[in-house]
Amino acid sequence: MERAFWLRAPGECELRPVALPAPGPDDVVVRTLYSGVSRGTESLVFRGGVPASQHAVMRAPFQEGEFPGPVKYGYLNVGVVEQGPLTGRTVFCLYPHQTRYVVPASAVTPVPDDVPPARAILAGTVETAVNAVWDAAPHVGDRIAVVGAGMVGASVARVLAGIPAAHVQLVDVDESKATLAAALGVEFATPAAAGGDLDLVVHASATDAGLARSLELLAREGTVVELSWYGDRRVSVPLGEWFHSRRLTLRSSQVGTVAPARGTRKGYAERLAVALELLADPAYDALVTSECRFDDLPVALPRLISDEPSALCLRVMYDST
Incomplete structure (x- = not known):
């Protein structure tokens, strides 16, 4: 049984058990190494500040639930493929905070060898x-x-x-x-x-x-x-x-x-590839200002949002790291 981070209601968060679906032939099973909390967007979701007219626009690719909650939200995830195409590769995915997950292989992007996995969580932001x-x-x-x-x-x-x-x-x-x-x-x-x-x-x-x-x-x-x-x-x-x-x-x-x-010749995949190429630059490490273990995220996220106005990215580390 895996676990995922959920916003139960505005201002209230918890870890919930997750049963993974059986992967299909074109799916990958990813074990999360790191995820990132984008303070600006996720604080808006945390306080229930997404207007009803924008619920569809703000929906993350693998979000579960609906705004204002309960909702599983997030989009900065780096893990290693354990099963399926790309087995053994470190990949970036627009997936919420969860220990393991199953997604189509087309939803993950290999992280270049010269980009550390801990830095690669910034790919969505740099994109x-x-x-x-x-x-x-x-x-x-x-x-x-x-x-x-x-x-x-x-x-x-x-x-x-x-x-x-x-x-x-x-x-x-x-x-x-x-x-x-x-x-x-x-x-x-x-x-x-x-x-x-x-x-x-x-x-x-x-x-x-x-x-x-x-x-x-x-x-x-x-x-x-x-x-x-x-x-x-x-x-x-x-x-x-x-x-x-x-x-x-x-x-x-x-x-x-x-x-x-x-737009006529470059889409999301090309844009993300550029972002990952840029992340070979160690200067981007300055964007990560705090870390926590996944087990501590329900406590760390509210503290980050309310008490640390100068904070940038919170890097979440999983048991496998």
């Missing part, structure tokens, strides 16, 4: 960053800010840091994130100290203040790419002031849809 950068379409030498140094914002900053001659600053109200910025190879600034006259801002703070500051930082004809997911919260956007006179653009980026510039 979001890849799509955001495709949406943003930065140019060589651009002046860029990423506002919000959470998991997604930090991942975007690292991807953008690879653009030749680009000047990238990571902006956050938490001054301790300067250490994170240094590890990612970008500059750090508080919102008040951030340099303006920018070509591009990627907003990922999920706050009204962060979005307003993102617009303020733009040069004429500049663009804000909005990555934040606000759930059931309404957002105030300052479309007066400089918005029209500077001819600014506010554009959404949505992880479920490949950027139009790439």
Whole structure:
């Protein structure tokens, strides 16, 4: 009998026994090595903040149950294939927190040999960053800010840091994130100290203040790419002031849809492959700020969400690791 992490109701979580289905000829049985908690999205689910209109949109690929709960939710899982095609390979899957699981072989992606399994849990987040950068379409030498140094914002900053001659600053109200910025190879600034006259801002703070500051930082004809997911919260956007006179653009980026510039020839699999290739870079280790054992997850997750506002990814370790 295996076990899975469930949100029983908003704010209440537990481990439940799971009986695995018999695998078919095209299925794989995966033993989980690590899973990751994406603090932003999973905290929204934890507090029951997914609006009814978005229940279908927010549904994870292998989610069980319905919002607001009971629900088995999660999408950062790395394990080893014990049966079926790819036996013996370490793979990434968009699967919740569970000790073992059975999925179609097409649902898993082999982890490259040069990417440690413990780091590979970030593949889903870095894949979001890849799509955001495709949406943003930065140019060589651009002046860029990423506002919000959470998991997604930090991942975007690292991807953008690879653009030749680009000047990238990571902006956050938490001054301790300067250490994170240094590890990612970008500059750090508080919102008040951030340099303006920018070509591009990627907003990922999920706050009204962060979005307003993102617009303020733009040069004429500049663009804000909005990555934040606000759930059931309404957002105030300052479309007066400089918005029209500077001819600014506010554009959404949505992880479920490949950027139009790439969509005709690249899908999810290609995007995830790029993310896993990027994860050979040890700089991404800075995104994992805490660890716990799977048995302790029902205690660790509420603590992470309520008591550690600067936390990024919580890495969950299983008995096999």
